[in-house]
Amino acid sequence: MRILIVGGGGREHALAWALRSSDLITAPGNAGTAEFGCNVEVAPHDIENLVAVARERHVDLAVVGSEVPLVCGIEEAFRASGIPLVGPSSAAARLEGSKAFAKVFMTRNGVPTADYSVFDSDSFDKALAYLRECEPPVVIKASGLAFGKGVMVCQTTQEAEAALDHVMRAKAFGSAGQEVVIESFLEGEEASVFALIDGDDYVLLPTAQDHKRIGEGDTGPNTGGMGAYAPAPVVTCEALDRICHTIIEPTLEGMAREGNPYQGFLYAGLMMTAVGPKVVEFNCRLGDPEAQVVLPMLDADFEETLWRAAEGSLGNYRLSHKKGAAACVVMASGGYPGSYEKGFPITGLKEAASLSNTVVFHAGTSMDAGGATVTSGGRVLGVTATGIGLREALHRAYAAVDQIHFKQAYYRRDIGVRGLAHLEV
Numbered sequence: 001m002r003i004l005i006v007g008g009g010g011r012e013h014a015l016a017w018a019l020r021s022s023d024l025i026t027a028p029g030n031a032g033t034a035e036f037g038c039n040v041e042v043a044p045h046d047i048e049n050l051v052a053v054a055r056e057r058h059v060d061l062a063v064v065g066s067e068v069p070l071v072c073g074i075e076e077a078f079r080a081s082g083i084p085l086v087g088p089s090s091a092a093a094r095l096e097g098s099k100a101f102a103k104v105f106m107t108r109n110g111v112p113t114a115d116y117s118v119f120d121s122d123s124f125d126k127a128l129a130y131l132r133e134c135e136p137p138v139v140i141k142a143s144g145l146a147f148g149k150g151v152m153v154c155q156t157t158q159e160a161e162a163a164l165d166h167v168m169r170a171k172a173f174g175s176a177g178q179e180v181v182i183e184s185f186l187e188g189e190e191a192s193v194f195a196l197i198d199g200d201d202y203v204l205l206p207t208a209q210d211h212k213r214i215g216e217g218d219t220g221p222n223t224g225g226m227g228a229y230a231p232a233p234v235v236t237c238e239a240l241d242r243i244c245h246t247i248i249e250p251t252l253e254g255m256a257r258e259g260n261p262y263q264g265f266l267y268a269g270l271m272m273t274a275v276g277p278k279v280v281e282f283n284c285r286l287g288d289p290e291a292q293v294v295l296p297m298l299d300a301d302f303e304e305t306l307w308r309a310a311e312g313s314l315g316n317y318r319l320s321h322k323k324g325a326a327a328c329v330v331m332a333s334g335g336y337p338g339s340y341e342k343g344f345p346i347t348g349l350k351e352a353a354s355l356s357n358t359v360v361f362h363a364g365t366s367m368d369a370g371g372a373t374v375t376s377g378g379r380v381l382g383v384t385a386t387g388i389g390l391r392e393a394l395h396r397a398y399a400a401v402d403q404i405h406f407k408q409a410y411y412r413r414d415i416g417v418r419g420l421a422h423l424e425v
């Protein structure tokens, strides 16, 4: 089957790796995806040209990595061309594209989430009055897509007032801040749960935990994610059961009932609170770097899995997971998530990849004129390994990291520490 993967980060390299026995085209791809097929120079938001490529090259199935094309309607464009695509329609992708929509949807469907209120751009004074009634800490969110930057966790009312001003008056996030969600702070440990939904039925992928902050001990600014592991021991079997019954099922049933049946990956970002799991956010795609640990843990024909999701035939299909664990350490350019230099040669990739049970996923890499792999982005590599348990997976991932060198490389040394703590109790 010929499959088009839309995107060019570590997540899309992981998708290509999981689909490596298929005939693959990746748009735009990266140095890693090029190993499994061909890359075409079309940007993920260039929906018209993606459809054109898919038609010309007789693509049988498309799968979308990131949220932007989904929110912009890529599913509708492919459907109109008769090419099956794994990913929700733009109406269903509002679960990620509009936090205001997601919150109101959750309330309507009884899905547990933080208490909140939504305000539009004309209601600054009302928002301020509401905020002053809230017990800090409080969380201010730009409703629209803000590339992970639109969420501000504020420890004091004063900080929250400044954040509100930043979003609503200074319009720091442009149109993404036209609506603002003010919500209460949830205490607990975060976890990511991924379902693949075909409109009616779903299968679960392994759970995972991301490491969003740049610094060790979860300090410093938020990033796209500095590492991940799967499964996440904080999500016990009982908790997962509860997540299915109180979050995943009401969400897919609610979306179908309201006329926006959900097809594709649904990523529930959860807080495991003292009173049970609550939704922090929904995303309409796989996580990055979570995909790098979740996909290696599947024990399935992934092409068939995706095809069934796109065709609505997940029915009583069972998606098996491997035993053991996977861990991914992100190697980033020094300075990320702020400014950083690019173009540094990367050495040791072959040595790292030759280690047992290890895969090095490329994110911000490219080839220079002489064919050498060089850094070209903030998150450069997702160094991933599997093992009989989390400890072994982490040990292997860090052994591979030790082989890889580029100027100003930065990575966290404490990936998986929370997971290990659960396993050692």
Ligand code: AMP
Binding pocket: 114, 139, 148, 151, 153, 183, 184, 185, 186, 187, 190, 212, 269, 280, 281
């Ligand atoms: P989001 O983009 O909504 O996932 O938010 C980014 C990060 O902000 C989350 O991963 C959490 O670490 C944090 N966050 C968002 N909302 C809340 C909340 N209500 N309580 C605690 N932390 C939150």
Ligand code: GLY
Binding pocket: 210, 224, 225, 283, 286, 287, 288, 289, 290
């Ligand atoms: N790793 C967080 C995300 O993909 O949104």
